[in-house]
Amino acid sequence: MNSIIFIVLRKMRVPLILLILCYAIAVFGLTLMPGVDELGRPWHMSLSQAFYVISYTATTIGFGEIPYPFSTPQRLWMLVSIYLTVIAWIYAIGKIITLIQEPTLKRAITEQRFSRQVKHLKEPFFMICGYGETGRNLLEALDRMDLRAVVIDIDEARLNDLLISNFHYDIPTLCGDAGLPAVLETAGIYNRYCRGVFALADDDHANLAVAVALRLLNPKLPLLCRAEEEGMAENMAGIGATSVINPYRSFGELLGTAIRSIHHYNLGDWLTGVPGQMHQTIVSPPSGRWIVCGYGRFGKAVVGSLQQEGIETAIIEADPALTGCTDCLVGTGSEAGTLIKAGIADAVGIVAGTNNDHMNLGIAMMARKLSPNIFIVTRKNHHFNGPLFEHVQADLTMQTSRIISHECLGHLVWPLLTTFLALMKRKPNDWVEQIYRESVDLIGLRSPETWEITINEDQTPAIAEALAQGREVTLDVLLRDPGDTERPLRCVPLLHFRADRKRTDIRPDLLLAEGDCLLFCGRDSAQKRQIQVMRNINALDFLLTGQVQPNGLLWRWFTQRHSNTR
Amino acid sequence: MNTEKVVFGFFIVLAMTLNFGFFIGEYNNLLHHPVYELFAAIVVNLIATVLKFGDRTQIGAIHLSTSLVADLQLITSAIVWSAVTDMGEIPASDIASIGSVVSLSGGAFLANVTSVVILIVETVMMRR
Numbered sequence: 300m301n302s303i304i305f306i307v308l309r310k311m312r313v314p315l316i317l318l319i320l321c322y323a324i325a326v327f328g329l330t331l332m333p334g335v336d337e338l339g340r341p342w343h344m345s346l347s348q349a350f351y352v353i354s355y356t357a358t359t360i361g362f363g364e365i366p367y368p369f370s371t372p373q374r375l376w377m378l379v380s381i382y383l384t385v386i387a388w389i390y391a392i393g394k395i396i397t398l399i400q401e402p403t404l405k406r407a408i409t410e411q412r413f414s415r416q417v418k419h420l421k422e423p424f425f426m427i428c429g430y431g432e433t434g435r436n437l438l439e440a441l442d443r444m445d446l447r448a449v450v451i452d453i454d455e456a457r458l459n460d461l462l463i464s465n466f467h468y469d470i471p472t473l474c475g476d477a478g479l480p481a482v483l484e485t486a487g488i489y490n491r492y493c494r495g496v497f498a499l500a501d502d503d504h505a506n507l508a509v510a511v512a513l514r515l516l517n518p519k520l521p522l523l524c525r526a527e528e529e530g531m532a533e534n535m536a537g538i539g540a541t542s543v544i545n546p547y548r549s550f551g552e553l554l555g556t557a558i559r560s561i562h563h564y565n566l567g568d569w570l571t572g573v574p575g576q577m578h579q580t581i582v583s584p585p586s587g588r589w590i591v592c593g594y595g596r597f598g599k600a601v602v603g604s605l606q607q608e609g610i611e612t613a614i615i616e617a618d619p620a621l622t623g624c625t626d627c628l629v630g631t632g633s634e635a636g637t638l639i640k641a642g643i644a645d646a647v648g649i650v651a652g653t654n655n656d657h658m659n660l661g662i663a664m665m666a667r668k669l670s671p672n673i674f675i676v677t678r679k680n681h682h683f684n685g686p687l688f689e690h691v692q693a694d695l696t697m698q699t700s701r702i703i704s705h706e707c708l709g710h711l712v713w714p715l716l717t718t719f720l721a722l723m724k725r726k727p728n729d730w731v732e733q734i735y736r737e738s739v740d741l742i743g744l745r746s747p748e749t750w751e752i753t754i755n756e757d758q759t760p761a762i763a764e765a766l767a768q769g770r771e772v773t774l775d776v777l778l779r780d781p782g783d784t785e786r787p788l789r790c791v792p793l794l795h796f797r798a799d800r801k802r803t804d805i806r807p808d809l810l811l812a813e814g815d816c817l818l819f820c821g822r823d824s825a826q827k828r829q830i831q832v833m834r835n836i837n838a839l840d841f842l843l844t845g846q847v848q849p850n851g852l853l854w855r856w857f858t859q860r861h862s863n864t865r
Numbered sequence: 866m867n868t869e870k871v872v873f874g875f876f877i878v879l880a881m882t883l884n885f886g887f888f889i890g891e892y893n894n895l896l897h898h899p900v901y902e903l904f905a906a907i908v909v910n911l912i913a914t915v916l917k918f919g920d921r922t923q924i925g926a927i928h929l930s931t932s933l934v935a936d937l938q939l940i941t942s943a944i945v946w947s948a949v950t951d952m953g954e955i956p957a958s959d960i961a962s963i964g965s966v967v968s969l970s971g972g973a974f975l976a977n978v979t980s981v982v983i984l985i986v987e988t989v990m991m992r993r
Binding site: 305309312315319320322323326327 | 900901904908911912915916918919921943946947950952953954
């Protein structure tokens with residue numbers, strides 16, 4: 300607030316002094332002009348009267364000639380005064396209007412508003428530095444999950460794009476360099492509601508700057524960085540970023556997982572998707588000879604993880620010198636000759652992984668033509684090309700922004716889910732397949748919401764009360780609809796914590812105990828039903844006994860008597 | 866020599882001298898207190914106030930506050946004068962009212978002296 304007042308005051312100095320001077324001249328002059336009173340006696344206006352007259356004249360109110368009709372000299376002076384003061388006012392008002400439009404002031408006002416909005420956020424929020432496609436994807440996910448966020452970006456145009464987007468919450472945005480301490484501070488790194496920072500700019504150096512500044516200013520705050528160069532990723536991890544995401548390596552790993560065990564891939568993808576987004580079950584990528592087009596950062600990561608799975612690869616690259624590719628065919632991959640030379644006839648899969656979307660589409664189309672059954676993996680660089688990629692019907696499409704936002708959600712937003720995913724990696728294929736099939740059958744193909752429940756007085760008063768009475772409550776009550784006990788709720792328990800023991804094989808007859816922690820995935824509606832059971836003892840009773848218990852004291856007494864007499 | 870400093874110093878000292886000129890004299894004799902001098906003192910004081918706008922330093926803030934005090938006192942004094950003289954129509958006869966006009970301007974004078982003292986201290990401290 301202070302800075303705005305100072306800027307305004309400083310800029311208004313000249314017009315204000317001009318106004319004071321004009322008023323002073325006009326008032327002083329008016330008292331000097333000879334006039335006559337109603338009896339024709341000579342009369343001079345007093346200073347206070349003159350100030351009164353000038354005040355209503357200068358503001359163009361114009362009450363007329365008070366207290367006596369003016370003499371000619373007085374009228375002449377009034378003429379001078381009118382033009383003098385009115386011009387001074389116009390100048391002052393014009394100055395105020397230019398001041399409002401001045402960039403410095405506008406900036407001060409928006410910063411002011413931003414910092415006030417952040418201060419008034421009285422619930423947990425995340426900070427997103429860099430609002431590109433990735434930031435947007437993540438923000439949409441957070442918004443859908445009723446989580447708040449603040450956004451910093453150096454490019455005003457991108458923030459304007461955010462302002463016109465349709466988000467459920469009002470999202471505070473700040474245009475500035477997130478590597479600057481002052482900017483981070485305004486955005487709330489010292490705010491106790493800040494849950495974590497995402498450095499998602501598409502420039503590794505910018506992300507590194509955010510990481511350094513944040514680690515020095517507030518070492519405790521969770522920080523997640525995006526890095527595309529290996530060296531940078533190491534730097535960030537060294538500085539102390541909670542996790543570093545390299546989208547290319549992540550995808551390489553995903554592809555490796557998919558080849559090793561498709562169910563692990565499918566379950567992971569389904570769980571970490573933005574809730575409500577359609578999940579695509581993919582069939583297992585075949586094991587055999589693969590062709591990789593484009594040996595950039597993406598291509599290298601894919602080749603690396605394919606080789607780790609013991610798969611032979613042929614590489615096609617347009618510029619081997621630039622990418623440091625020693626053993627590859629020269630070409631883009633969209634021409635039939637190169638593909639045939641690379642042995643598309645006996646290849647089982649092809650990766651279209653250049654940094655040009657149209658090139659990738661061309662490769663996919665040509666490969667489909669030459670070998671109709673080949674498994675196609677495409678790299679989608681830009682969100683807006685999505686519809687084109689849908690038409691090409693690739694078996695697997697990699698989109699950087701989607702991968703990063705998946706990882707962001709997994710790491711900072713749902714820590715328990717990350718635990719589950721880590722446990723899942725070590726589980727056998729058929730176990731994962733069973734969980735995946737059962738869950739998808741019950742919940743549907745759209746990615747589920749995930750939530751945690753802790754059995755205690757606060758979160759589950761009804762269950763806590765039943766447990767305190769010594770009754771046995773099984774997990775089953777949280778899986779059935781309190782309105783229709785036969786119908787299962789559309790949710791699945793994934794993880795059960797009891798005194799540091801994590802269990803993934805959860806049966807419905809599990810006896811609940813105070814302090815148990817459960818991770819669920821499922822539909823929003825199921826979560827609402829669960830809340831009903833957890834909070835309302837009558838709903839819980841109905842699920843436990845199958846009978847409607849009388850609510851009121853009188854009815855309870857009455858039913859008791861009734862059953863006694865019978 | 867800095868023109869800005871000259872103008873600044875000029876208005877601050879002029880505000881004080883005009884104020885003093887109005888204040889000095891027998892407290893119950895309006896002849897010793899020409900009302901035009903009060904008018905000039907108000908105008909110069911207002912200009913001095915505006916000149917002090919927008920200085921973010923501690924000294925700047927005190928400068929501004931002394932000026933605001935002087936403005937408040939002088940304007941109150943002018944309002945009292947207008948009220949007791951019926952907008953200047955009839956000469957003031959009420960001694961108590963004249964006294965209050967003069968004493969209010971005396972208070973403003975003190976604020977203006979503070980302002981000048983700060984100005985001098987600031988200049989001496991700069992040593993340039």
